[in-house]
Amino acid sequence: xxxxxxxxxxxxxxxxxxxxxxxxxxxxxxxxxxxxxxxxxxxxxxxxxxxxxxxxxxxxxxxxxxxxxxxxxxxxxxxxxxxxxxxxxxxxxxxxxxxxxxxxxxxxxxxxxxxxxxxxxxxxxxxxxxxxxxxxxxxxxxxxxxxxxxxxxxxxxxxxxxxxxxxxxxxxxxxxxxxxxxxxxxxxxxxxxxxxxxxxxxxxxxxxxxxxxxxxxxxxxxxxxxxxxxxxxxxxxxxxxxxxxxxxxxxxxxxxxxxxxxxxxxxxxxxxxxxxxxxxxxxxxxxxxxxxxxxxxxxxxxxxxxxxxxxxxxxxxxxxxxxxxxxxxxxxxxxxxxxxxxxxxxxxxxxxxxxxxxxxxxxxxxxx
Numbered sequence: 001x002x003x004x005x006x007x008x009x010x011x012x013x014x015x016x017x018x019x020x021x022x023x024x025x026x027x028x029x030x031x032x033x034x035x036x037x038x039x040x041x042x043x044x045x046x047x048x049x050x051x052x053x054x055x056x057x058x059x060x061x062x063x064x065x066x067x068x069x070x071x072x073x074x075x076x077x078x079x080x081x082x083x084x085x086x087x088x089x090x091x092x093x094x095x096x097x098x099x100x101x102x103x104x105x106x107x108x109x110x111x112x113x114x115x116x117x118x119x120x121x122x123x124x125x126x127x128x129x130x131x132x133x134x135x136x137x138x139x140x141x142x143x144x145x146x147x148x149x150x151x152x153x154x155x156x157x158x159x160x161x162x163x164x165x166x167x168x169x170x171x172x173x174x175x176x177x178x179x180x181x182x183x184x185x186x187x188x189x190x191x192x193x194x195x196x197x198x199x200x201x202x203x204x205x206x207x208x209x210x211x212x213x214x215x216x217x218x219x220x221x222x223x224x225x226x227x228x229x230x231x232x233x234x235x236x237x238x239x240x241x242x243x244x245x246x247x248x249x250x251x252x253x254x255x256x257x258x259x260x261x262x263x264x265x266x267x268x269x270x271x272x273x274x275x276x277x278x279x280x281x282x283x284x285x286x287x288x289x290x291x292x293x294x295x296x297x298x299x300x301x302x303x304x305x306x307x308x309x310x311x312x313x314x315x316x317x318x319x320x321x322x323x324x325x326x327x328x329x330x331x332x333x334x335x336x337x338x339x340x341x342x343x344x345x346x347x348x349x350x351x352x353x354x355x356x357x358x359x360x361x362x363x364x365x366x367x368x
Contacts, residue, residue, distance in 0.1 A: 042206050046296035047276065052311040056331045058366040062111050066102060069354035069361040071129045071178070071279050072345040078159065079106045081345060081352055083113065084126040084142060088357040091303040096147040097125040101140070106347050111363055116162045123147065128178030128279065130187070139184040143176045150176050152189065172215050172222045178279060180235045185219035190232035190246065204231065208250050216263045225265045226257060234279035238286060245288055249276035249296065254288065254317065273327055275313050279343035288317040291341035291353055299340055303356060309335030314344040314353055331364060338362050
């Protein structure tokens with residue numbers, strides 16, 4: 001009797017052990033499959049395996065010595081470029097950075113620059129910029145990052161002198177990246193992250209979690225007008241077609257929205273770009289231009305100081321309407337000339353190409 005009980009107990013224990021081991025092996029196998037799937041998804045969706053082959057039908061006219069010229073926008077009316085510059089050692093920053101807004105005269109080929117905000121007496125590390133002209137005065141807005149938080153800085157510019165008007169802050173400025181001015185009181189800005197730390201930020205950057213957004217300021221208050229974007233970055237508005245364009249570098253696409261009278265945005269479509277699009281500029285013909293990151297993981301390593309270079313790319317999107325567009329590669333380079341391209345601003349046969357943290361940016365001339 002005792003022998004049978006012991007035998008039964010040992011048999012039960014052995015079967016339980018085998019079931020437990022079988023279950024454990026299955027769990028381990030599932031975890032391994034998930035890890036492999038995660039790694040594969042991250043590598044493929046960030047362009048890790050893309051071969052970067054240098055191409056450009058044109059010449060480099062000049063290298064302009066200005067650090068971190070992350071955003072550039074053009075006044076075709078008065079033939080000048082406005083440049084946002086911040087000297088960055090690593091990105092995201094570990095401490096307070098300092099930079100400024102610069103102007104470049106495009107009426108000749110001296111390409112000299114002038115510091116507009118040298119007398120601005122508060123911490124100023126500009127990121128995305130935008131401007132609009134009414135009568136003879138420009139309204140300029142710049143995303144500003146300080147150690148105490150984020151803000152939108154508003155200036156006026158009369159062609160010679162710049163004046164700071166106000167700083168706008170709000171709890172919705174989680175991680176502001178770029179801004180686009182509608183008029184002297186209204187604007188949109190992008191938050192490139194929904195989370196700024198922890199597993200949320202990790203999931204956005206490596207899993208491509210789409211939870212960043214676009215905010216609208218109507219002159220009185222802020223409200224969310226677009227969401228579900230993977231790393232909302234550059235933003236620009238085409239008033240002729242009443243269309244808003246938002247770059248999603250983590251999604252390798254540009255999102256198109258139609259602007260409503262109350263400032264709301266209705267989603268139209270996605271434009272696949274096959275590269276990590278950053279800032280967006282619009283030329284006189286309605287074409288979209290973007291500086292881009294062909295390999296997002298390589299750019300991230302470069303931005304953290306772990307790699308010396310990161311490839312650069314400039315694309316042009318001829319957007320004619322819904323489901324009618326053409327994406328053209330204009331400039332592709334492995335990063336040895338300029339790393340981490342973030343903007344491409346066209347002016348006649350020139351392209352001003354800025355970057356996140358190089359010491360110089362490029363003036364390119366297209367070959368006709």
